[in-house]
Every structure is written in structure tokens, then in C-alpha cells.
Amino acid sequence: AQRVTQPExxxxxxxxxxxxxxxxxxxxxxxxxxxxxxxxxxxxxxxLRHISRExxxxxxxxxxxxxxxxxxxxxxxxxxxxxxxxxxLSGPYSGNTPLVFGKGxxxxxxx
Amino acid sequence: DAGxxxxxxxxxxxxxxxxxxxxxxxxxxxxxxxxxxxxMRGLELLIYFNNNVPIDDSGMPEDRFSAKxxxxxxxxxxxxxxxxxxxxxxFCASSQTTGNTEAFFGQxxxxxVV
Numbered sequence: 001a002q003r004v005t006q007p008e009x010x011x012x013x014x015x016x017x018x019x020x021x022x023x024x025x026x027x028x029x030x031x032x033x034x035x036x037x038x039x040x041x042x043x044x045x046x047x048l049r050h051i052s053r054e055x056x057x058x059x060x061x062x063x064x065x066x067x068x069x070x071x072x073x074x075x076x077x078x079x080x081x082x083x084x085x086x087x088x089l090s091g092p093y094s095g096n097t098p099l100v101f102g103k104g105x106x107x108x109x110x111x
Numbered sequence: 112d113a114g115x116x117x118x119x120x121x122x123x124x125x126x127x128x129x130x131x132x133x134x135x136x137x138x139x140x141x142x143x144x145x146x147x148x149x150x151m152r153g154l155e156l157l158i159y160f161n162n163n164v165p166i167d168d169s170g171m172p173e174d175r176f177s178a179k180x181x182x183x184x185x186x187x188x189x190x191x192x193x194x195x196x197x198x199x200x201x202f203c204a205s206s207q208t209t210g211n212t213e214a215f216f217g218q219x220x221x222x223x224v225v
Contacts, residue, residue, distance in 0.1 A: 099214055
């Protein structure tokens, strides 16, 4: 069964501190992994995807197939990073298969 | 392109009433997804369409829920009759079917059933 687990509902960190949002998944096969972000009063938007291997807004995420994890990291949190973060997976050719989301982690960056 | 457009943004209705949520996907996108977001369950897939054809509606919670996509530029999600436990934010998303592309989300419809 496809499942995404985000163990933390809320994560509070101080500005400048490192951030790690955890994500574990279960999927039989080779999934595509994503992180979506939802800022206050805005729509859900893609933050990054594992196949791109890029850093967006200072965030990175590495797919660890052995641990079935895709944790989101940033070395120095900023106040504007406060948002709801969702980890998601889909099957290959992600355009026509739906995303399965975790329940989300609310990140609060304290000044 | 204005992105995925959903209407209305907010809907308050009385229990037992019919509710219709609307979605206009991004032009050229031929996959469309309806999600429901609640505090308890997060984002749940309700149904999705490829080329206007419903592919998987196993996430639709009950027969009170129905969805249609009469053409490539319009989809509706209907709840009849509505109940208080249907209160949630309903999101529509669209994507292209070819290649590995991202899903683009609308701003959602916040539904409150009283």
C-alpha cells in the first residue's frame, strides 16, 4: 500500500536554527517523492522533487531508499519559512497518477 | 494562465442542502484531481480524471459525493445532501499526463456545513 508518514504535526524552531522535517514512505516500486508547501492563505505549491536534486529557498531533500525516507532540511531557518509542509509520493510518470500526501507538518520559525 | 481556478472560495450551507464546487484546470492539462483537507486526516484524494474520464473514485467517502468532468476545462464536485462532517477545504489540482510533471493546485473551497 502507498503511504506517507510525517511523524510531527508541529515543529517549532528559532530563526537561524537548522530544520529537519521528517518523511517516511511505503511504496512497492520506485516512487517519485515531493515536498509541497502551503503558506498562510495561499495555495499548495511544489517546493521540490527528488528527481530534480535541486535546492529551493535553501531547502534540500535526499531520497534514502534504504530507510524509505525523504526528509526536508534547511541549515538556517527563516521566519518566512513558517508554513505547512506536506510530503507526497506518486508512481512513475507522476503527471497522470495522483499524489499521496502525508498529514503535514506545521513549521513555526520563532524570531 | 491564471492557474487552477476554484469557485466559490467559501461556502456556508445548512445541513441537507446540495453543494456544488467548481474547478477550472490549467489549459492543456489533462489530469484533474479533487482532494479534501481536514485537520484530522490531512489531504485525501477523493477522485481523479484523466482526459475527462474518472479513473479512481475510491476515495469518495459516500454516495452523497459525486464528481463530473464534462469537458477538459471544467469539473464539479457535488455533495447531496451535505452534512456537518463534510466541512473541510476542498482542493482541485491539475497536471499534464505526459512525463514527470507537477500538480498545480487551486486555492481551495472552504466548505462549512452547519
